[in-house]
Amino acid sequence: MSRALPDPGRGTVLGLAGPLTLLALLLCAASTAPSVHAAPTRLGGRADTAALALLQRASTAPTRVAYQGVQFVSAWNDTAATSMVVQIDHRPGYGTTVHSASTGQGPAADTFLPAGQAEPSVLGLASTLQLLAGNYTVISAGRRTVSGRPADLVEARWPGTGRPAARFWIDAATGLVLRREVYDQRGRITRASAFVEIEVGATTGPLHLPPAMPTPWSQEVNYSGRETLRSAGWTCPDALPGPLTLVDARRGRQGAGMILHLSYSDGLATVSLFEQRGRLDTGKLDGYRRTRNQGHTVYVRDGVPARITWSAQGTVFTVVADAPPRTVDRVVAALPHAREESGGWHRLGRGLNRVASWFNPFG
Amino acid sequence: MRGHNHLGRRISALVDGELGHADRERALAHVAHCPSCRMALEQERAVKARVADAAVPAPSLDLTRRLLVLGEPGDPLPPRTPSMPLAPLVPTLPAPGRARRSGAPGGRRDARRPAARGRVNRVRYAAAGVLSVAGLVLGTAFVAGGSPQQPGAPVLPPSAELSVEHAATSSGLPLRDPAFDAVTASFGGLTFPASPGR
Structure with a gap:
């Protein structure tokens, strides 16, 4: 499995210096974004420190907290939509087992995600989280309840329009993300997931190891x-x-x-x-x-x-x-695209070249 | 007061003969005593006479002669002008005087005609051949140039493997939903029939 490696040309990797370092960097990002660590692109977001602290806690919660539960996952795009209900069993340091029941869209499947699955090799975890703070306006939106558990709502908004880009309901007790929604620029929801049942600290563990999700190319x-x-x-x-x-x-x-x-x-x-x-x-x-x-x-x-x-x-x-x-x-x-010369003259020119190549003894 | 008595527009009607008998008499009586209307009447008549003359141009003498020659018997028709300008196009009609001089059958000009006609035919056949070959080549080229050909060997991207690789790397990003990545990876991408969605 690959680990984050320094990128000497960019000097962006911050290393795994512990949660305190990450938190410090995130707080720094809130006040200085756009930062040299984030991206060579324009960053238009701003964030409040409370919201960033909640997001940072949420990003590391699976390394500390065991849980199992039932979660629904839905996704939409311009041509399709799907929904699934999955059972999740997570053990810190071991991995996550995801069982999806069979549906009309696919058979039942068990997938195992080993703990510590690939961390981004170019930017690293902390810098990648900074992208969210740099590209979106991140705010804390108060306390809610999800699956009977108190949760802090953090909202990321599109810069300029102020429309929601994502909402995270973060468990107040553990930092786990209990519910999340992602929206497009027009305010339409593109992905949603939420626990309908969750039991923190309880895990049975898999009786047998299901097929693991392949690790990224090495x-x-x-x-x-x-x-x-x-x-x-x-x-x-x-x-x-x-x-x-x-x-x-x-x-x-x-x-x-x-x-x-x-x-x-x-x-x-x-x-x-x-x-x-x-x-x-x-x-x-x-x-x-x-x-x-x-x-x-x-x-x-x-x-x-x-x-x-x-x-x-x-x-x-x-x-x-x-x-x-x-x-x-x-x-x-x-990205690059082929020049499409669709006119009659272009077609004739292409054809003459091909005909000439048929008679070219050196071609 | 005088303005009411002048003929005005009736001058034009008087010249064109469009006034009734009584009106015409009254107009003429007025013209007899009114110098300004008389002068206007004369000017109107002059203008209309000039326009009437110009409307029917007399044919020129030269053109008349050429037209008459066309009706005379004797000379065969001149060779038809080819579609491509292989020969000068102007002398299609012989001059009247020359036509009379060479009007007798078996003259010097007639003796050269078959050879000239043969040359024209050869040129015509050659042109037709060149055009046919060119048409064949261009037609073949048009068909052969149907779609742009890109360089390189044909490649079929491993779609499912790429989707799994995408999910595997994405799962390492913060705040990702592990369930979503797991489901994507297990199916190699959630592919399903298009539905109205929204």
Whole structure:
């Protein structure tokens, strides 16, 4: 399993110096955001220190608190919606077992998430939490009750409009997030989850270990590695529209070919950009539909998360995103696309070149 | 007072013969005693006479001669002008005097006609051949240029694996919902039929 590694080129990793250090950094972020640790993009948010302290406590609560319960998970996007009820059993230092009952959308499944699952390799946990404080207006919105337990409501709002971007109901006693909702720029809810039952401190533990969620690809790509890839023609943006900041970079393989995986976040949304050398084999794409995105032809697979793929300049791009549709559209539009010359003259020129190549003995 | 007695617009009607008998008599009686209306009447008549003359232009003498030559027997029709400007296009009609001089059959001009016609035909066939080949090449090119071809080997992204990798890295971010990532990972992405949603 990979750990956070320093990124010498950016100097952004803060290390795992303990909760006190994290809290101090978060409080610092509240007063100084945008900060050098966050992103090379514009940060327009502000936060109150009480709200940030609640979020920091919530982010570390699973490392301290055991619990089990029943939770519903719902997600929406422009073309689809889904809801599931899952049973969760969590033990600190061991992991989380998630059991989903069979539905019309999928069979029953048990998934195990080992404790300490990958921490972002480029920014680190604390800096990633800073993104939320830097990109959104984070406020404390009072005390509520969830599943019969007192909870502090923390709200992140879109800068400018003041509309809600996310709401977290944080258990007053333990810091666990009991309920959460994420909204798009138009105020429509895109994801929601909540405990309908929760028992803190009680855990039975799995009788047998269910299939564990795969760990992320092991080969991290550091700053110099990304620079080398850029010089070889790979697209490795440090930021994407949103604003989204690069938080993790890895590489995997498909056969003999390399897959570059770049992860971006603004503190709420997460976007993965995968790059592979070659051209998209559109004839074998299954489950994707061809569509246009801001003047470019792309292939979209409906569902959650959003998946969009296309190729340009000898590279196949695949975007997998848990983000509002407008953000996904802007991300896709900002990446390279093939020049589409659809006029008759362009077609004739392409054809003449191909015909000439048929008779070229050296071609 | 005098203004009421002048003819005004009736001058034009008088010139055109559009007044009734009684009106015409009264108008003429007024003109006989009114110098200004008389002068206006004369000017109106002059203008209309000039316009009437200009409306029917007399054909020029040269044009008349050419038209007459067309009706005369003797010369065969001149060769038809090819669609491409392979030869000068102007001398399609012989000058009247020249036509009379070469009017007898078997003259020098007629002796050169078959050879010239053969050349024209060869040129015509060659042009047709060139156009056919060009059309074939362009048609083939248009069909062959149907879709832009991108460089590189064909790649099919492993969609489910990429979704799991996305969930695995996202689960390390703070405040993520582990249930959501687990479900996404177990199904390789929550794929379901589109529904109205909202």
